[in-house]
Structure formats: structure tokens, C-alpha cells
Amino acid sequence: MSRTRIKICGITREQDLRAAVDAGADAVGFVFYPKSPRYVAPARLRELASALPPFVSGVGLFVNATLDEVREAVAAGPIALLQFHGDESADACAALAAAVQRPFVRAYRVRPDTTAADLIESESQYRAASAWFSGLLLDTWVDAYGGAGKVFDWSVIPKELAPRVVLSGGLSVQNATGAVAQVRPFAVDISSGVEAGKGIKDARKIAAFVDAVRAADAIT
Numbered sequence: 242m243s244r245t246r247i248k249i250c251g252i253t254r255e256q257d258l259r260a261a262v263d264a265g266a267d268a269v270g271f272v273f274y275p276k277s278p279r280y281v282a283p284a285r286l287r288e289l290a291s292a293l294p295p296f297v298s299g300v301g302l303f304v305n306a307t308l309d310e311v312r313e314a315v316a317a318g319p320i321a322l323l324q325f326h327g328d329e330s331a332d333a334c335a336a337l338a339a340a341v342q343r344p345f346v347r348a349y350r351v352r353p354d355t356t357a358a359d360l361i362e363s364e365s366q367y368r369a370a371s372a373w374f375s376g377l378l379l380d381t382w383v384d385a386y387g388g389a390g391k392v393f394d395w396s397v398i399p400k401e402l403a404p405r406v407v408l409s410g411g412l413s414v415q416n417a418t419g420a421v422a423q424v425r426p427f428a429v430d431i432s433s434g435v436e437a438g439k440g441i442k443d444a445r446k447i448a449a450f451v452d453a454v455r456a457a458d459a460i461t
């Protein structure tokens with residue numbers, strides 16, 4: 242039985258950070274995109290940092306950020322991984338990550354006309370250093386870049402790629418078990434599906450989501 246890693250994204254409050262950690266999340270995401278309702282400024286991350294324990298990864302999420310913006314966020318708190326969720330090229334992702342000496346994950350926003358070949362090609366551009374992981378987070382194409390609570394057609398994910406991606410986009414307590422059983426991803430990522438409101442997480446939904454993922458791990 243392999244264990245699906247879990248990222249809870251869009252953390253803005255200490256109680257939500259603690260709820261994610263208590264539920265067993267492997268990672269928590271901080272959105273450094275000012276247009277997001279889940280935006281946290283670097284100064285806010287500095288306030289939250291003490292609530293993030295060792296062995297839970299902080300993920301810094303950016304949309305077309307400048308190097309200075311990435312540097313400021315990484316300097317503010319425990320950001321172990323960068324997530325690029327805008328229109329960043331492969332070269333831009335690599336340069337930003339190298340400048341702050343952090344690994345990165347690239348969000349690929351899946352459209353209705355996205356093909357398996359598109360995803361295979363994308364992996365070749367963003368091949369991560371890890372043997373475990375492609376470097377790709379597969380989310381649903383939306384105008385607002387992300388955090389929209391919309392599901393894409395998981396059947397487009399090639400079987401050989403599935404164990405090496407983060408599955409994201411519209412996950413919820415209701416679809417988590419089915420998503421993990423069907424895709425068997427390296428990790429899952431969720432934001433809207435565990436919220437009481439934009440940027441306000443619901444501890445019961447977080448715990449229920451983790452339980453649903455663990456239930457799928459146990460049967461597949």
C-alpha cells in the first residue's frame with residue numbers, strides 16, 4: 242500500500258494551519274498571488290511560521306512573480322518548495338528556483354482539449370530531480386489561474402505519468418476516494434473543497450478529506 246501525499250493549499254490563518262497539520266497533511270500551501278482571496282504577504286508568513294512543525298512542508302505558490310517577490314517570500318518563512326501556477330516558462334521556473342535554491346512544482350492547467358501527449362511533453366520540459374515525481378501538479382484550466390474548485394477529466398492522465406503527478410482541481414471529501422483509486426497520484430492538492438469560505442478552512446472538512454484519501458490508500 243503506497244501512501245498518497247496530501248497538500249492543503251491556501252492557508253491564511255494559524256488555526257487552519259494547525260488543523261491541516263493535526264489531520265496529517267504532508268504539505269501546506271501559501272498563496273503569494275495578491276489577486277487571490279487566499280493571498281498571504283511575506284509578513285503574514287512570518288507570523289504563521291512558528292505554527293508549521295518540522296516534517297510538514299511549506300509550499301510557496303506564485304503566479305508570474307518576479308525574482309524579488311520570490312526571494313522575499315522564501316526569506317520570510319519555511320518555504321521548502323515553490324509552486325509556479327501562472328504562465329512561467331520552463332526556463333523561468335528553473336531560473337527562479339535556482340536563484341533561491343529551492344525545488345519547484347509546475348502547475349499544468351488541464352483544458353478540455355488537453356491530450357495525454359500534451360502531458361507527456363510537458364513532463365519532459367519540467368523533469369524534476371526526483372525519481373519519485375514528475376514536477377507536475379495537474380489542475381483545471383480556469384481564468385483565475387487556480388483555486389476554482391473545478392474538476393478536469395482525470396482519464397486524460399497517462400497511466401505511466403499518474404504515479405508521478407500531484408492531482409489537483411476540484412477535489413473534495415466526496416470525490417477524494419474515487420480520485421485516488423482511479424489515478425493513484427503521487428500526491429493530492431486541495432483548497433476550495435476544505436473551505437467554509439474563500440481562504441477560511443474548515444477543520445472537519447480537512448480531517449474528512451485526509452480520511453477519504455487514507456481510505457483509498459488502504460484499498461488500492
Ligand SMILES: O=C(O)c1ccccc1NCC(=O)[C@H](O)[C@H](O)COP(=O)(O)O
Binds near residue numbers: 272304386433
Ligand atoms: O488558491 C488560489 O486562490 C489560487 C489562485 C491563483 C493560482 C493558484 C491558486 N491555487 C493553487 C492551488 O494549488 C490550488 O490548491 C489548486 O488550484 C486547487 O484548488 P481547488 O480546485 O480550489 O481545490
